[in-house]
Amino acid sequence: xxxxxxxxxxxxxxxxxxxxxxxxxxxxxxxxxxxxxxxxxxxxxxxxxxxxxxxxxxxxxxxxxxxxxxxxxxxxxxxxxxxxxxxxxxxxxxxxxxxxxxxxxxxxxxxxxxxxxxxxxxxxxxxxxxxxxxxxxxxxxxxxxxxxxxxxxxxxxxxxxxxxxxxxxxxxxxxxxxxxxxxxxxxxxxxxxxxxxxxxxxxxxxxxxxxxxxxxxxxxxxxxxxxxxxxxxxxxxxxxxxxxxxxxxxxxxxxxxxxxxxxxxxxxxxxxxxxxxxxxxxxxxxxxxxxxxxxxxxxxxxxxxxxxxxxxxxxxxxxxxxxxxxxxxxxxxxxxxxxxxxxxxxxxxxxxxxxxxxxxxxxxxxxxxxxxxxxxxxxxxxxxxxxxxxxxxxxxxxxxxxxxxxxxxxxxxxxxxxxxxxxxxxxxxxxxxxxxxxxxxxxxxxxxxxxxxxxxxxxxxxxxxxxxxxxxxxxxxxxxxxxxxxxxxxxxxxxxxxxxxxxxxxxxxxxxxxxxxxxxxxxxxxxxxxxxxxxxxxxxxxxxxxxxxxxxxxxxxxxxxxxxxxxxxxxxxxxxxxxxxxxxxxxxxxxxxxxxxxxxxxxxxxxxxxxxxxxxxxxxxxxxxxxxxx
Numbered sequence: 162x163x164x165x166x167x168x169x170x171x172x173x174x175x176x177x178x179x180x181x182x183x184x185x186x187x188x189x190x191x192x193x194x195x196x197x198x199x200x201x202x203x204x205x206x207x208x209x210x211x212x213x214x215x216x217x218x219x220x221x222x223x224x225x226x227x228x229x230x231x232x233x234x235x236x237x238x239x240x241x242x243x244x245x246x247x248x249x250x251x252x253x254x255x256x257x258x259x260x261x262x263x264x265x266x267x268x269x270x271x272x273x274x275x276x277x278x279x280x281x282x283x284x285x286x287x288x289x290x291x292x293x294x295x296x297x298x299x300x301x302x303x304x305x306x307x308x309x310x311x312x313x314x315x316x317x318x319x320x321x322x323x324x325x326x327x328x329x330x331x332x333x334x335x336x337x338x339x340x341x342x343x344x345x346x347x348x349x350x351x352x353x354x355x356x357x358x359x360x361x362x363x364x365x366x367x368x369x370x371x372x373x374x375x376x377x378x379x380x381x382x383x384x385x386x387x388x389x390x391x392x393x394x395x396x397x398x399x400x401x402x403x404x405x406x407x408x409x410x411x412x413x414x415x416x417x418x419x420x421x422x423x424x425x426x427x428x429x430x431x432x433x434x435x436x437x438x439x440x441x442x443x444x445x446x447x448x449x450x451x452x453x454x455x456x457x458x459x460x461x462x463x464x465x466x467x468x469x470x471x472x473x474x475x476x477x478x479x480x481x482x483x484x485x486x487x488x489x490x491x492x493x494x495x496x497x498x499x500x501x502x503x504x505x506x507x508x509x510x511x512x513x514x515x516x517x518x519x520x521x522x523x524x525x526x527x528x529x530x531x532x533x534x535x536x537x538x539x540x541x542x543x544x545x546x547x548x549x550x551x552x553x554x555x556x557x558x559x560x561x562x563x564x565x566x567x568x569x570x571x572x573x574x575x576x577x578x579x580x581x582x583x584x585x586x587x588x589x590x591x592x593x594x595x596x597x598x599x600x601x602x603x604x605x606x607x608x609x610x611x612x613x614x615x616x617x618x619x620x621x622x623x624x625x626x627x628x629x630x631x632x633x634x635x636x637x638x639x640x641x642x643x644x645x646x647x648x649x650x651x652x653x654x655x656x657x658x659x660x661x662x663x664x665x666x667x668x669x670x671x672x673x674x675x676x677x678x679x680x681x682x683x684x685x686x687x688x689x690x691x692x693x694x695x696x697x698x699x700x701x702x703x704x705x706x707x708x709x710x711x712x713x714x715x716x717x718x719x720x721x722x723x724x725x726x727x728x729x730x731x732x733x734x735x736x737x738x739x740x741x742x743x744x745x746x747x748x749x750x751x752x753x754x755x756x757x758x759x760x761x762x763x764x765x766x767x768x769x770x771x772x773x774x775x776x777x778x779x780x781x782x783x784x785x786x787x788x789x790x791x
Contacts, residue, residue: 162187164245170217170268173241178416181218185210188237189444191245193464199251200460200584201259202233204442204451205304208334208413212302212437213237215419216330219427220298226286228271230279230303230313232260232588233458234332235269242268252584254760260588274588275556276526277310279303280329284316287325298427302330306503309525321404324431328423329405331434332413334441400434409436414443454506476641479634481509482612483575486619486648487546488513491520496544497623500524502531508548508577528553532560532572539570544623550578551591551633558597565629566601572629573622579608579633580672580722581752581766586759591633592752596727598631599700605630605653606700608671612639614697620648627653633699635672635722656703662692665780666710668733669720670696673771677720680776687777689784699729707736716746716783720776722766725751746783750776 162184176184188210196203214237216227222242229235239245239257244265250256261269271282279301287299307313308331320327400407406429412418419437426433441456442448447467448456461470484499491497491513499513503526514521524531528549535545554561554576565572579591598606605625609615615634622630659674660681667677674695681691692715694706710717719730730749737745750771757765766772 164188164191164240167241167245168243170222170241173214173218176218181211181214181416184214186444188214188240191240191248192236193445195248195251196459197462197464199249199253200458200462201251202236202458203445204448204456204458205234205334206236207443207445207448208439208441209234209302209332210237210443211414211416211419212330212332212439213241215416215423216300216302217241219420219423220300223267223270225298225300226270226283227268228273228279228283228286228299228301229261230273230301230307231276232273234302234304235261238268239266242266252586252759254764256759258586258759259584260586272588274585275553276307277303277313279307280313280316280320283327283329284320284323284325287320287327288323291325298326298328300328300330302332305331305333305335306526309503309527311527311529317400317403317405320432324404326430327432328426329432329434331409331436332439333410333436334439405432405434407434407436409434409438411435411437413437413439453511457506476639477612478509478638479612479615479636480507480577482615482639483577483619483632483634484509484513484548486616487575487623488516490620490623490648491517494544494623495520496542497546498522498538498543499546499548500531500535500538501548502526502528502553504548504550504553504577507550508575510548528556529560532557533564535572535574536560536564536568536570539565539572540568544571544573546573546575546623548575548577550589551576551580551594552578552582552589554594555597561598561604561629562601566603569603569628571626573625574629574631575619576631576633578636580635581757581762582636583762583765584759587756590752590757591636592723592757594633595699595721595723595729599727599729599732603628604700605698606633607631607651607698608633609697610659610671610674610695611642613642613644614651615639616644617649617651618697621650621653624650625653633671640675651697654698654701654703656697656706657695658692658706659695660691660693662690663713663715664689664691665716665718665784666692666694666713667718667720667776667780668694668696668729670699670729672722673720676771676773676776679773680780683773683777684780687781689780691780696729700732702732702736704736707733708740711737711740711742711745714745716748716780716786718776718780718783719747719749719751720771721749721751722771723751724754725749726754746786748779748783750779 189207192206244257247257252259260274261272263269263272280303283299283301290297408422408426411422422435426435442451498520499510500522501508501510502524505511505514505523531547535547538545576594579594582589582591598604607618609618618632622632669677677693681693684691719733721729728751730751734747753769
């Protein structure tokens with residue numbers, strides 16, 4: 162079928178099962194081919210081809226609301242809603258978003274990039290539907306991994322209590338980004354092997370109804386028998402006790418099975434949970450054989466072999482540098498325990514887990530829980546390392562503030578993917594952590610200029626015993642610098658001068674240091690002498706160096722790959738005001754007050770005016786302003 166000709170899902174209504182199966186093959190081939198060039202979330206999407214087609218055939222989007230939890234499995238939905246022609250631009254600058262996006266289509270009714278939100282949103286939509294007396298279906302699609310998130314469980318509790326009409330699709334592929342963990346995962350495992358539940362339960366109730374109701378005693382006995390036998394069907398009891406009608410498990414790649422159960426669900430009053438079993442990566446052998454999460458989301462790959470297209474002999478990945486340094490230190494310090502919220506692969510903790518399985522805890526998609534588990538460990542004089550992406554740390558704000566910082570506990574937070582992350586876009590840009598962590602009492606926050614300083618910061622964090630300490634580090638690879646053999650501590654709150662100068666000073670850290678150094682060299686050719694300072698401790702500031710700088714009365718320019726509001730530059734302004742330096746020329750460069758969409762990091766920096774040339778232009782203005790005042 163010509164996928165480019167699809168305008169909306171209505172064409173599915175007239176297709177036979179055999180035609181739908183052919184369409185499934187066409188979509189899989191399309192995804193495998195296109196994503197080999199652009200990269201993307203191939204595994205999740207290959208697994209939901211039949212499910213997505215079945216949903217759009219059985220329901221009328223956008224009148225009926227289909228919500229995709231996490232959203233990385235929405236590519237098939239995008240194809241069926243008329244966006245196949247845009248897939249060459251997937252996750253590229255100004256191109257097709259890798260997640261649902263309302264601005265792209267009326268069929269994208271909920272935007273998401275973080276997990277476990279769909280059920281709560283669906284409940285809101287169901288309440289609105291009923292208040293407005295509308296007649297439509299609300300169908301959230303949530304994965305077994307996302308179901309472990311606390312917010313999803315809160316929503317299940319509320320939905321079951323209110324008895325709103327809703328059809329929850331549990332897409333169970335036994336994996337989220339990495340293999341799932343936890344007791345709920347084990348419950349789902351029993352459901353997968355228990356066979357159909359609803360049909361057997363209906364048959365049991367039918368037979369019991371045929372027992373003559375001779376007196377109350379016999380009728381009561383029949384009810385007790387039904388309740389007792391219900392628990393023999395293991396499947397569904399967990400969800401039924403929460404107030405849902407449970408259907409399944411259903412083969413998510415069998416159209417007739419899907420249609421039969423979706424039809425039943427549409428006729429059922431109250432909330433229904435349809436348990437669908439799918440195969441992540443179905444139809445592409447390398448992705449099907451993935452057992453650790455490598456094919457969850459990828460860069461470009463060779464379609465014929467499944468080999469990833471990677472640079473030759475690149476510098477070490479930041480995630481691996483940090484995790485392997487922690488692993489090295491754990492060999493000498495048995496107090497070190499690693500914790501991650503479902504990101505052992507992304508955080509490159511496989512090596513730590515292999516060597517220290519008893520000291521590695523993947524708690525599932527439960528960032529709040531992860532943070533407080535780390536706090537609990539710290540109360541017992543352990544040395545917890547919490548490996549978490551910046552964008553996901555946002556979900557544990559209260560736990561970091563209330564449970565870790567307020568109690569001044571020795572937790573080391575490794576903030577991965579800090580700064581712009583590029584193709585994953587606005588839901589994943591790690592640009593808010595400085596602003597929401599800087600105001601927390603007791604917390605030390607730092608970011609290294611390169612991987613060598615990074616390993617020393619990891620060592621510093623594990624040796625620090627005066628409270629919580631966090632280290633930000635970017636996505637991708639280091640700079641390829643020479644690595645010291647022996648680790649050393651870096652005095653807390655100390656900066657370093659990378660380049661001396663007397664006309665202006667640039668204060669920055671991490672990924673923007675090369676930009677600052679390049680700008681300083683350009684400005685030097687224009688006759689300016691620019692000091693460049695590695696402000697590696699974002700909190701506490703190096704107050705001694707700052708005061709010396711203020712007394713020099715030269716313009717100060719701060720750069721941060723993070724939001725300006727409440728950021729590092731703001732802290733410099735605050736300190737200047739507190740110390741009475743009201744007339745200093747201080748300019749700040751950073752992420753403006755907007756959400757940054759997807760694209761390469763360089764393209765995004767250029768769009769928001771954060772390039773070497775922008776630094777040169779703005780420091781020129783500062784220097785000229787100082788000359789006029791002088």
